[in-house]
């Protein structure tokens with residue numbers, strides 16, 4: 314057995330006697346499936362072990378029949394293309410292989426054994442300033458990378474921020490991402506989403522709306538979703554880490570939307586002043602007046618906080634509540 318062959322690659326000799334590397338498609342049989350890690354509306358994520366390398370992965374399984382019945386093929390393709398575009402960042406869950414069988418599609422991805430940030434936050438109730446700065450910085454660094462690759466997440470929320478075994482951030486769930494045309498790829502961008510009215514008015518009519526508590530006002534009012542919509546969600550997440558609840562929450566989705574477009578929220582007593590100023594400059598109704606990634610990195614709340622490579626080498630702080 315050739316020890317040198319990398320996983321999933323086989324050496325063959327071709328007609329001219331040259332040794333060639335043939336990549337071998339993985340299949341379900343290459344993995345031992347374990348427990349269910351999470352369930353989405355169109356997918357189930359399992360713990361799985363690669364039987365040759367014994368490495369553990371998360372495998373997202375999508376049932377073809379269900380996707381076709383629910384007309385979600387577009388979202389499946391968006392997620393796969395997006396994951397294939399976002400490959401070199403420690404803060405983005407990585408896609409290693411995809412394969413299928415007659416019933417399902419399989420994505421083999423990074424295992425994020427720390428689970429969802431939301432779950433961790435619920436255990437401590439709130440995060441102190443040090444933890445909020447660390448996790449806020451990692452989420453912001455990942456947003457900056459996504460935007461640099463022309464990807465807008467559009468549904469950032471603590472459930473989609475996962476944690477790896479070092480308790481570092483891994484952003485996930487790109488089924489609802491929007492891809493700006495790749496400047497390097499001249500093929501025409503896909504036609505704009507059909508608006509609910511089916512019209513394709515001047516602005517890109519997004520038929521998609523994120524999760525109520527984190528959706529930006531412009532996505533609700535004029536259906537536009539540019540990079541600023543991820544920074545609105547970022548402001549909501551910073552608020553929630555320190556306050557233990559999202560800034561806009563009401564008894565129904567409609568009432569939550571009303572609070573958002575009317576900017577109806579307030580800070581609990583004792584909310585740290587620098588964080589309050591940062592959140593206030595992210596939760597701005599006019600997307601063009603919202604802080605950009607660069608502004609946020611230079612904001613007083615992140616004074617002294619490294620970003621980039623150094624940030625991802627830092628040890629995650631012990632989780633402490635903000636009291």
Ligand SMILES: C[C@@H](Nc1nc2c(c3cc(-c4cn[nH]c4)ccc13)C(=O)N=C/C2=C\CC1CC1)C(C)(C)C
Nearest residue numbers: 350351352353358371422423424425426428485486
């Ligand atoms: C958000 C997602 N939940 C999850 N998605 C992923 C997990 C994951 C892990 C745990 C977990 C690990 N230990 N304990 C809990 C809990 C929930 C998870 C993972 O490890 N690797 C990749 C994932 C997703 C990749 C996706 C972009 C394709 C939903 C709820 C939609 C299934």
